[in-house]
Amino acid sequence: QVQLVESGGGLVQPGGSLRLSCASSRMLFSLSTMAWYRQAPGKQRELVASLSSGGSANYADSVKGRFGISRDNAKKTVYLQMNNLKPEDTAVYYCNDWDLGTWGQGTQVTVSF
Numbered sequence: 581q582v583q584l585v586e587s588g589g590g591l592v593q594p595g596g597s598l599r600l601s602c603a604s605s606r607m608l609f610s611l612s613t614m615a616w617y618r619q620a621p622g623k624q625r626e627l628v629a630s631l632s633s634g635g636s637a638n639y640a641d642s643v644k645g646r647f648g649i650s651r652d653n654a655k656k657t658v659y660l661q662m663n664n665l666k667p668e669d670t671a672v673y674y675c676n677d678w679d680l681g682t683w684g685q686g687t688q689v690t691v692s693f
Contacts, residue, residue, distance in 0.1 A: 582604065582680055583604070584605075584675045585602065586673065586674070586685065586687040587600070587602075587687060588600040589688045590688075590689070591690045591692065592689070593692070593693055594665060594691055597661070597663045597664075598665065599659055600675075600689075602614070602658045602659075602675030602684055603655070604656045604657070604677065611679065612633060612678065612679045613632045613679060614677060614678070615628075615630040615631070616630075616649060616660045617676055618669075618671035618674070620668075627640060628640050628647065628660070629647055629649040629660060631649045642668075643662075646664045646665075647660060662689070669689060670691050671689060672687065672689075673686065673688075674686045
């Protein structure tokens with residue numbers, strides 16, 4: 581069974597940056613469309629960004645211009661670079677393989693002074 585393992589979350593001040601990583605165990609990782617979701621307390625899980633196998637990226641309006649999704653197929657890893665973080669970005673961030681429907685365990689991001 582394919583596993584996704586996220587890392588890189590933490591506490592950061594408003595205006596700061598974090599980079600999340602998601603390592604996949606899928607042999608054919610390069611074929612997957614990968615995505616990042618987030619879920620804040622009391623809210624539904626929402627799509628943050630997605631990246632197709634061909635390199636096409638899409639972002640939620642709330643993060644456009646601040647977040648960047650990328651991948652390294654040799655390392656079977658997808659990244660989420662988050663810049664100019666805001667308190668409303670506080671959430672648990674999840675990695676997802678759209679092709680397989682697999683989820684990671686999530687990593688907490690807290691933006692606060």
